[in-house]
Amino acid sequence: MPSPWGSRPVPRHTAERGSVTAEFATVVPAVLLVLACCLGAVQVVGQQVRLTDAAAGAARSLARGDSTDRAAGLVDRAVPGTSLTSERRGEFVCVRLSVPSAFSPFAAFGLTLTAGSCALAGGL
Template sequence: MTEALPARGRTSRNETERGAVTAEFAVALPAVVLLLAFLLAGGAAGITQLRLEEAARAGARASARGETSSSVEGIVKRLAGEGVSSSLTNDGEWLTVTASAPVGGALGPLVPWTLRASASAPVESGTP
């Protein structure tokens, strides 16, 4: 089977659009990379928030059982990481543990958020 060649002086459609895909890719690539960075930062913030919530719950349970404040702080740091700060408040009936930390992950330093979580537990009877 023979192939038809374009007439002289005319260019085929493929020749005039040569390089268009490369140019479109070069324009779209920064937007895709930026979207990926936002998704990774959001995922890191979500994971950090979940770790803080679990650490605050565990700290409140331990505090309600009668653990010391330094022991509660150790539990919170073990579950949420070393960069977490925690506080313990006691109003007589309820013990509240609040944990806060900056967003973790590789993009964490670029995200200026400080996440917080708190949990409360009733003081168990017999607890000083």
Template sequence: MRVQVPAWRSDDGAVTAEFAVVVPAVVLVLAMGLSAVQVGLTQLRATDAAADAARSLGRGDDAGTAAGRVARVLPGATMTSGVEGDLVCVRVDAVGGSGLAGVVPVSASSCAMGGGR
């Protein structure tokens, strides 16, 4: 003999409810992972921009040329430079990207021998 289960105790729709909870969580984890990759790539670009600018200033180019190199590699970044002994050092600051990555600050610095040596 089979027992009838009341309609209010049925499992109908349980999978739909679980799926509705899981999908936003998966989307959030995916967005966070892609944002982390974007921040990492921006960090690499900032490091390259700082190295290019430091070498440029080390060769005796003016600050405008070095800033142009930074802007070409990483648009929207700011550059500061200074001299430490025989070294010309550059610091590049930028944001991590767009979306979730836009709240992460990224900075990189690099030094090169000054005076065209």
């Protein structure tokens, strides 16, 4: 029996064929980009924690009277590529560390991590 609209109706499942594949192909890159950014953020947070710990260790080392080279060596082993600056503030020895982000996309945007710590000079 012919259709009242003059042509044969297209079944619904045939008209939507491939739409799920197209939607999936559109969503997958976005999901992967978000996942990569999340993993990069976790990496940067881990680097910040290591940098903070290295700053505390370097401040304690300098407060005990170790050389700046020794403290810089300790810091470089913990977080490679770190620059160290130290200063005396009264009875305290303070250290400031900075390093570019280890996650390349964040480093490309100029993300630099910094950490500082102070220790009582002559302390254990």
